[in-house]
Amino acid sequence: xxxxxxxxxxxxxxxxxxxxxxxxxxxxxxxxxxxxxxxxxxxxxxxxxxxxxxxxxxxxxxxxxxxxxxxxxxxxxxxxxxxxxxxxxxxxxxxxxxxxxxxxxxxxxxxxxxxxxx
Numbered sequence: 001x002x003x004x005x006x007x008x009x010x011x012x013x014x015x016x017x018x019x020x021x022x023x024x025x026x027x028x029x030x031x032x033x034x035x036x037x038x039x040x041x042x043x044x045x046x047x048x049x050x051x052x053x054x055x056x057x058x059x060x061x062x063x064x065x066x067x068x069x070x071x072x073x074x075x076x077x078x079x080x081x082x083x084x085x086x087x088x089x090x091x092x093x094x095x096x097x098x099x100x101x102x103x104x105x106x107x108x109x110x111x112x113x114x115x116x117x118x
Contacts, residue, residue, distance in 0.1 A: 003047070003101055006087020008076035013086060016077025019070045027060055034081045039105055047091070048099030051075050068093050082106070 001007055020030070031037065042050060055071045057063050076091045083106045092098065 001089075001097065001101065003079060003084045003103065004106060006085045007047075007089070007101060008079060008084075008086055008091035009088065010080075010086040012073050012076040012090050013080035014077075016073035016075065016080075019074050020077055023059060023066065023070070024074065030081060033078045038078070038082055039103075042103045043105060045103050046099050047075060047079070047101040047103060048095055048097075050078070050103070051098050052095075072098075 020028075051071055054074065055064065055066065055068065058066060058071075072091050072093050079091075080086065085106070
């Protein structure tokens with residue numbers, strides 16, 4: 001499994017978008033997790049590392065309290081924001097699998113601009 005193969009579903013990304021708006025948008029804007037800003041920070045790392053960071057440090061006022069399913073859905077949304085394709089299989093919650101998913105710019109697709117989305 002790789003991100004370019006569609007490692008999350010469109011439904012999962014939609015759920016992640018809703019969760020981002022409810023939980024994250026008070027302190028964060030999508031531009032922090034999109035385009036060149038995202039790839040500067042995360043290219044060459046793994047989805048597992050991203051999930052662990054969010055799981056352990058968010059929300060800022062109560063770290064570590066987000067349900068794992070919600071963190072993984074938010075991660076699917078962030079991947080969607082960055083041009084990774086949705087597929088037919090949900091992004092799993094398993095650390096071993098997530099740690100095997102390398103974050104690299106999607107080939108053949110332009111990297112989205114680091115601009116806010118409505």
